[in-house]
Amino acid sequence: MVIDIxxxxxxxxxxxxxxxxxQPSLARxxxxxxxxxxxxxxxxxxxxxxxxxxxxxxxxxxVRKDLQYTGIIGKPKTGYSVAELIQAIETFLGWNNINExxxxxxxxxxxALLGHERFSKFGLRIVAAFDTDSTKIGQWIxxxxxxxxxxxxxxxxxxxxxxxxxxxxxxxxxxVADEMVKGGIQAIWNFAPVKLRVPDHIIVHxxxxxxTLASLSWKLARRFRVPVQEKExx
Amino acid sequence: MVIDIxxxxxxxxxxxxxxxxxQPSLARxxxxxxxxxxxxxxxxxxxxxxxxxxxxxxxxxxVRKDLQYTGIIGKPKTGYSVAELIQAIETFLGWNNINExxxxxxxxxxxALLGHERFSKFGLRIVAAFDTDSTKIGQWIxxxxxxxxxxxxxxxxxxxxxxxxxxxxxxxxxxVADEMVKGGIQAIWNFAPVKLRVPDHIIVHxxxxxxTLASLSWKLARRFRVPVQEKExx
DNA sequence: GTAGACTCGGTATATGGTTATCGATATAAA
DNA sequence: TTTATATCGATAACCATATACCGAGTCTAC
Numbered sequence: 001m002v003i004d005i006x007x008x009x010x011x012x013x014x015x016x017x018x019x020x021x022x023q024p025s026l027a028r029x030x031x032x033x034x035x036x037x038x039x040x041x042x043x044x045x046x047x048x049x050x051x052x053x054x055x056x057x058x059x060x061x062x063v064r065k066d067l068q069y070t071g072i073i074g075k076p077k078t079g080y081s082v083a084e085l086i087q088a089i090e091t092f093l094g095w096n097n098i099n100e101x102x103x104x105x106x107x108x109x110x111x112a113l114l115g116h117e118r119f120s121k122f123g124l125r126i127v128a129a130f131d132t133d134s135t136k137i138g139q140w141i142x143x144x145x146x147x148x149x150x151x152x153x154x155x156x157x158x159x160x161x162x163x164x165x166x167x168x169x170x171x172x173x174x175x176v177a178d179e180m181v182k183g184g185i186q187a188i189w190n191f192a193p194v195k196l197r198v199p200d201h202i203i204v205h206x207x208x209x210x211x212t213l214a215s216l217s218w219k220l221a222r223r224f225r226v227p228v229q230e231k232e233x234x
Numbered sequence: 235m236v237i238d239i240x241x242x243x244x245x246x247x248x249x250x251x252x253x254x255x256x257q258p259s260l261a262r263x264x265x266x267x268x269x270x271x272x273x274x275x276x277x278x279x280x281x282x283x284x285x286x287x288x289x290x291x292x293x294x295x296x297v298r299k300d301l302q303y304t305g306i307i308g309k310p311k312t313g314y315s316v317a318e319l320i321q322a323i324e325t326f327l328g329w330n331n332i333n334e335x336x337x338x339x340x341x342x343x344x345x346a347l348l349g350h351e352r353f354s355k356f357g358l359r360i361v362a363a364f365d366t367d368s369t370k371i372g373q374w375i376x377x378x379x380x381x382x383x384x385x386x387x388x389x390x391x392x393x394x395x396x397x398x399x400x401x402x403x404x405x406x407x408x409x410v411a412d413e414m415v416k417g418g419i420q421a422i423w424n425f426a427p428v429k430l431r432v433p434d435h436i437i438v439h440x441x442x443x444x445x446t447l448a449s450l451s452w453k454l455a456r457r458f459r460v461p462v463q464e465k466e467x468x
Numbered sequence: 469g470t471a472g473a474c475t476c477g478g479t480a481t482a483t484g485g486t487t488a489t490c491g492a493t494a495t496a497a498a
Numbered sequence: 499t500t501t502a503t504a505t506c507g508a509t510a511a512c513c514a515t516a517t518a519c520c521g522a523g524t525c526t527a528c
Contacts, residue, residue: 022516023449024515026448030448059517060475061517064476065477065517075476076474076477076523077476077526078525079474080476092452094451094455099451108342109343112342112345163450203450216437217327217328218326299487309494310495310505311493312505312506
């Protein structure tokens with residue numbers, strides 16, 4: 001059986017033009033951004049890594065390294081310009097160019113995302129929603145039309161939509177992903193707890209609530225359980 | 235200014251009894267679990283790391299290492315017992331003992347979580363919801379009562395609730411967290427895009443949509459931008 | 469104007485997680 | 499019964515990320 005070998009090999013081969021920024025740093029940038037916007041609102045114009053780090057519980061060096069990826073240049077003693085920093089992060093993350101997205105699955109979660117106006121500040125605009133439930137189709141939710149899933153592929157192609165958001169039940173997720181791929185969608189933000197099978201060039205990010213839940217319950221169990229050894233000897 | 239030094243030092247001091255399992259492994263366990271339950275439903279009773287890995291896009295060694303943390307023991311050639319493996323993961327993650335939780339913020343997202351029946355399979359039961367909006371208080375959403383936030387601390391204490399879920403707007407999140415701490419809650423699952431300030435012994439997990447969004451938009455921007463160098467020389 | 473303190477940027481080291489390798493063992497086929 | 503093969507468990511090498519260190523620059527206070 002060589003399937004596994006092929007798979008892992010593929011994964012590695014896919015990465016030559018791999019991220020020039022570590023994934024964890026990428027994930028921290030929005031946090032810096034959020035804090036910086038707050039500062040800007042307060043009229044503060046310069047900031048140092050130490051202060052940012054103190055606020056977020058990170059050491060100054062790490063903050064500095066993360067920020068360096070955005071290409072920003074600071075000045076000794078004074079630190080960075082807040083405005084420049086915000087700009088640098090937004091540019092780096094591509095938040096200046098809006099990504100238009102389709103969302104599939106207008107349940108509670110889907111509705112929540114559709115109504116999240118703040119996304120537009122972070123380069124995301126959900127332009128339409130899709131569902132298979134005929135009672136939902138035709139409705140308008142948060143000013144977005146709910147269309148039948150069958151139209152997704154065609155519309156995505158014609159409107160050059162690059163991003164798809166999956167908030168449908170797990171059972172339907174793979175079929176939805178297939179439709180998205182057919183419509184030329186490049187990246188999928190997947191909220192369904194399923195491993196999607198898509199071509200290699202498609203970017204998939206899973207928002208896996210169960211992972212978080214696992215961490216939490218493990219830590220809680222650990223805290224309230226009498227401290228026993230985790231592994232039994234054979 | 236020594237705040238930062240103290241902070242980072244604290245973080246390290248907090249960790250002596252740190253996770254005996256890497257965070258990424260912990261996050262993968264639910265995925266294995268999900269797949270295994272599917273297998274069990276199909277009547278398959280034994281499984282090898284290679285097959286699990288092939289399904290999830292991981293190499294067999296990694297799967298094996300992850301599973302070892304749960305204390306499971308496999309047999310050469312045959313692999314693991316599916317049933318034992320499921321049991322081992324559930325026990326390890328503490329999914330057998332139900333965690334009762336309070337949820338604060340009955341917006342779309344909060345409602346979505348309240349309605350998510352599957353959580354109960356993963357050791358989570360949301361027993362009540364809270365809000366400050368008087369039009370929501372008194373309602374029942376998915377068979378859970380919506381109570382005024384003021385009652386949270388008292389009820390949490392009397393019912394020995396250990397877990398709090400924050401799905402309210404960012405502005406209110408810190409105040410809610412404070413209430414939770416006052417009520418003796420040990421762990422917080424935070425969906426608000428805010429860095430919460432809580433005592434050291436409180437476990438906080440942020441479900442940060444913006445981090446994911448940042449990754450996605452960076453990768454999309456990178457794909458569609460002409461490949462230029464990321465950093466300008468000084 | 470000078471001394472001192474703070475902060476940046478670059479390089480080096482340490483840590484933690486992932487991947488590779490090897491020997492042992494159980495099953496299945498000859 | 500013997501041989502071949504798939505798989506596990508353990509140890510070791512490797513890689514990515516996080517942390518520490520050091521020199522250089524600039525602002526503040528005296």
